Amino acid sequence: MWTSPGRPALRFGERALTYRQLADAAGALAARIGGAPRVALWATPTLETAVGTVAALLAGVPVVPLNPKTGERELAHILADSAPALVLAAAGDELPAALGALERIDINATATAAATAPTGPPPVPAGPEPGPTAPAMIVYTSGTTGPPKGAVLPRRAIAASLDAVADAWEWTGDDVLVHGLPLFHVHGLIIGVLGPLRRGGALRHLGRFSVDGVTRELADGGTMLFGVPTMYHRLAEALDGDPALVKALAGARLLVSGSAALPLPDHTRITTATGRRVVERYGMTETLMNTSVRVDDPRPRPGSVGVPLPGVELRLVDDAGAEVTAYDGETIGEIQVRGTNLFSGYLNRPEATAAAFDGDWFRTGDMAVREADGAVRIVGRKATDLIKSGGYKIGAGEIENALLDHPGVREAAVTGEPDPDLGERVVAWVVPADAGPGARPTPEELTAHVARQLSPHKRPREVRFLDALPRNDMGKIMKRALGARAAGS
Incomplete structure (x- = not known):
């Protein structure tokens, strides 16, 4: 030096x-x-x-x-x-x-x-x-x-x-x-x-x-x-x-x-x-x-x-x-x-x-x-990004990338939530690219989009729209905050 x-x-x-x-x-x-x-x-x-x-x-x-x-x-x-x-x-x-x-x-x-x-x-x-x-x-x-x-x-x-x-x-x-x-x-x-x-x-x-x-x-x-x-x-x-x-x-x-x-x-x-x-x-x-x-x-x-x-x-x-x-x-x-x-x-x-x-x-x-x-290739955190659904291990990251490939999606995060039938169900949190009336993609459209790109069992069972995803100082999405939001809803 x-x-x-x-x-x-x-x-x-x-x-x-x-x-x-x-x-x-x-x-x-x-x-x-x-x-x-x-x-x-x-x-x-x-x-x-x-x-x-x-x-x-x-x-x-x-x-x-x-x-x-x-x-x-x-x-x-x-x-x-x-x-x-x-x-x-x-x-x-x-x-x-x-x-x-x-x-x-x-x-x-x-x-x-x-x-x-x-x-x-x-x-x-x-x-x-x-x-x-x-x-x-x-x-x-x-x-x-x-x-x-x-x-x-x-x-x-x-x-x-x-x-x-x-x-x-x-x-x-x-x-x-x-x-x-x-x-x-x-x-x-x-x-x-x-x-x-x-x-x-x-x-x-x-x-x-x-x-x-x-x-x-x-x-x-x-x-x-x-x-x-x-x-x-x-x-x-x-x-x-x-x-x-x-x-x-x-x-x-x-x-x-x-x-x-x-x-x-x-x-x-x-x-x-x-x-x-x-x-x-x-x-x-x-x-x-x-x-x-x-x-x-x-x-x-x-x-x-x-x-x-x-x-x-x-x-x-x-x-x-x-x-x-x-x-x-x-x-x-x-x-x-x-x-x-x-x-x-x-x-x-x-x-x-x-x-x-x-x-x-x-x-x-x-x-x-x-x-x-x-x-x-990282698929996610063990605690928040590995979803066990219907007997499958699913990485949240690949679903997020599939969602981001849709022109109507600006940001996306995927989490797992308890499900009495599947064990965990895949939940997508989406910030739309355009929030104007009629411009936002429908949940059904996004679910079908993922199912076409990935295996059907990886499709979101639920889609929730947000204005912004919670992030920390480094720009990482705080998925625990999404989980807490879901629990409190």
Whole structure:
């Protein structure tokens, strides 16, 4: 990271740091926090968050990124569980009362160092260098099944994942990454900020995602774009009337989508308009990156998250715990992984850690099939997306893609609900493309549409229309909220 001091490292809007400036800013902060057992980081989409993260890594101090949108109760739980010694924040940030008891250190991300200052790493606190198994970050899960759990990520897991995706994506120091993701989770902070820095390349963060921002930065030398399906959907919808966006996406070397499945219609619209495919990858907080479509794979891969990354072992396991050996694109099993990319465990939760593993294999809770060449296609979450209906195992994802192929459907989600005859019935939640009178497709039309594309037993037994689907900060559809809505209706 320290070999090219004058090269651009980070840019957030009009504010930027070269590698030398980043080294000086992060080194000064590292000297102040060295020796702390743990620090919290108010993770806004700013230069300060990037500097604070690099400083903590230099100092060997585990950092807990905090989502600024976290509610009071959840934030209080995270602070009590992780017990940080102090909090890092940008000067002027107004912090919630729950952080008032902690010592606060304002992060100085001002570019005061000369871009041509001597090469070499900045001074860091004296002491033994942290080993590869030392904790680097504690990232809290979404807490969909209880209070959020702190996944302890060792330094070796971060390094292994960054190097693995670099191999799959042919990521080099010549690349300029563009993204507008939040910086309190794996995708935005670890892959999106530390990834470019590990390669010696540059990051341009949009602060907040916008179609105009993507167009501007890709047209001005950006080579890679990271996004989630919601972002790519907005880009796909804007293509028809925006030749500048078409040209910008066509000029990018790599488009990467993650955090949830990208609907097939968006894949098609982007590729048709720009000649560029969107590469999907698969990861999670506890495992960092597991699989990806490789950039050197010449085949189109819509709906696939590719093959296991270097250093990652992956298997599918059926309900009885037996390994699924069929690579037929049909037999569903739960994804389990092992490798140096794994977390060390959940902070203060030995029982939860033990329950998350099958021997040394981590149970992801994601259900998938494998194609003949080993590529993985995820069909949904075990808890919410695997529907057992009439003796069949049905993945919600393929039904959602079939619904999205209908011109009258803008968004779709599929859930299972208890049924006295079938065990579970397939329920489709649909946001119509046009809500005008008479424009909305009928439930019967959508049911027949799915039955024509897939097996008849996969057709929705009920269709419910919504104005919008509930989503979290990463754009993932919150199916538990749909379930709660159904239970309360």
